[in-house]
Amino acid sequence: MADFTITIAVTGSMGGQSFSWSRTATVANIDAALYGLNSSVQTNSGLGSDSAGGFSIDGHHDYTGVAVACFVHNNPGTIIKINPIDTTGTVYASVIMPPNVPMIYYGGAGAGFTGTFNSSNTATDTPTVDMVGMISAEPLIGSGSIAGLYGLKPVS
Amino acid sequence: MPNASIAFSASINDGTETKSLSNSGTISCTQLVSGSQTVGNTYEVFATAYGNPSTVIIYNTGAVDASIRVTLQSGATNAYHFLNCIAGGMVVVPCMWGDDNKVWTNLHARSDSGTVTLDYCIIR
Numbered sequence: 223m224a225d226f227t228i229t230i231a232v233t234g235s236m237g238g239q240s241f242s243w244s245r246t247a248t249v250a251n252i253d254a255a256l257y258g259l260n261s262s263v264q265t266n267s268g269l270g271s272d273s274a275g276g277f278s279i280d281g282h283h284d285y286t287g288v289a290v291a292c293f294v295h296n297n298p299g300t301i302i303k304i305n306p307i308d309t310t311g312t313v314y315a316s317v318i319m320p321p322n323v324p325m326i327y328y329g330g331a332g333a334g335f336t337g338t339f340n341s342s343n344t345a346t347d348t349p350t351v352d353m354v355g356m357i358s359a360e361p362l363i364g365s366g367s368i369a370g371l372y373g374l375k376p377v378s
Numbered sequence: 379m380p381n382a383s384i385a386f387s388a389s390i391n392d393g394t395e396t397k398s399l400s401n402s403g404t405i406s407c408t409q410l411v412s413g414s415q416t417v418g419n420t421y422e423v424f425a426t427a428y429g430n431p432s433t434v435i436i437y438n439t440g441a442v443d444a445s446i447r448v449t450l451q452s453g454a455t456n457a458y459h460f461l462n463c464i465a466g467g468m469v470v471v472p473c474m475w476g477d478d479n480k481v482w483t484n485l486h487a488r489s490d491s492g493t494v495t496l497d498y499c500i501i502r
Contacts (some may be wrong), residue, residue, distance in 0.1 A: 226390040230435055230466055232499050234382040234410045241382075241410040243499040245437040247468035255390045280408045290467075292379035292388045294401045303479070315459040322403030323433055324386045325472070328464045332444030334490040340460040341476075345421065348445045348488075349462035362479070371388050371399040 224249040226290050228326060228375035249290045249328070252373040261320040261367045263295075263302055263359045287321040287338060287352030287377040297366025304368075305358045306339060308351045316338040318362065327353055329377035352377060379406045384499050405433065409502040414439075414496045421447055421486040425500060431473035432502040433480050438463045440494035449484040451478050463487075463496070 231244035286309075295302055301320055305313040306327065317325060329352060330336040338353040359368050380406040389398035408430075415424060423493050424446070425434055438444050446469060448459040457476060463469045487496055 224392055226388070228388045229386070230468060230470070231385040232382055232435065233385075234380060234407065236380050236408075236410070241412070243410075243412045243435075245435075245468055245497060247437060247466055249464070249467070252392070254389055254502050255392045255397045257399065285466070285469065292386075292399060294386055294399065296401050296403050315461065316476055317459075318479055319470055319472060320405065322384050322386075322401060322405055323472050324388075324401065324470055326467075326469050328462050328467050328469070330457075330462065331443075331464050334464065335445055335462045338462055340458075342458055342460075343456065345447070345456065345458060347458065347460055348490075349460045369399055371390075371397060373390055 223296050226328050229293060241335045249373055252289060252375050254374045256372040259367065259369050260359065262365055263361050263368055285376065286344050289329045289331065289375045289377055290373040291353065291370060292324055293325045293368060293370045295319060295366055295368040296321050297364060300364035300366035301337060301362045302366060302368055303362050304358050306353050307357060308353065314341045314351050331351065333378065379408060381405065382407045382410055405501060408484055408499045411500040412498065414495055414497045416493050417487045417489055418493050419489045419491055421488045423484065424487040430502050431465040432469040432500055434485060435468065435499045436463055436469045437497040438465055438494060439497055441465050442492060442494050443490040444494050444496060445488050446471065447486040448475055448482045450480040451483045
């Protein structure tokens with residue numbers, strides 16, 4: 223078992239004043255990790271689907287959900303939309319990823335919320351839907367690459 | 379327009395090798411804000427976009443999970459997306475979500491139980 227560590231640092235300068243913010247997050251006791259690159263995101267391609275041009279982790283693990291997953295791309299002038307998918311193939315929490323802005327998802331870790339995400343019209347809902355590691359990525363502007371790193375351990 | 383630099387890295391040594399993902403780049407912005415807020419177990423306003431597309435990075439300093447609720451408004455109807463920010467975890471809320479590629483209007487946060495303190499960085 224190992225630790226999955228994520229660090230984000232933001233710096234900037236405006237009006238002669240400097241800004242700096244940095245945090246490190248750790249998920250402990252990860253059993254296994256998967257890494258994937260998709261060099262050319264096409265419509266209906268997937269990091270976790272069987273679509274042509276996609277990258278699939280489907281069948282590569284037996285967990286009911288991922289403990290942590292993160293994605294990023296840095297293609298100038300390219301905007302990618304990612305569509306996380308649950309075990310039934312339903313899309314939740316689709317998000318638009320501009321270059322250099324990562325996305326991070328966590329599975330329920332036992333105590334606490336039981337899922338990674340949710341989407342609804344009910345304001346009092348909470349994250350109850352597991353993410354098995356499947357996303358589809360589609361180009362909104364341009365066609366670029368995207369990379370993902372997954373950490374796996376039993377989730378609630 | 380000024381830029382903010384974002385450096386991101388993720389890594390794990392799974393006993394066989396180190397797998398890592400990293401990226402460094404810039405995004406345009408006019409405001410940078412950092413702070414900390416403690417929320418209870420019902421949704422509280424965490425940030426508003428004030429009409430400006432905003433990216434928010436949230437770090438959970440506490441010992442319980444936090445739910446981050448993203449609000450997308452379409453007339454009188456709200457659509458919500460929820461993210462689990464586990465204890466000790468960090469999530470990113472980009473400015474556009476959903477099937478209709480909407481800019482979010484409000485962020486709310488709540489703890490799973492008790493209170494939890496969330497550190498945040500807003501890039502607007």
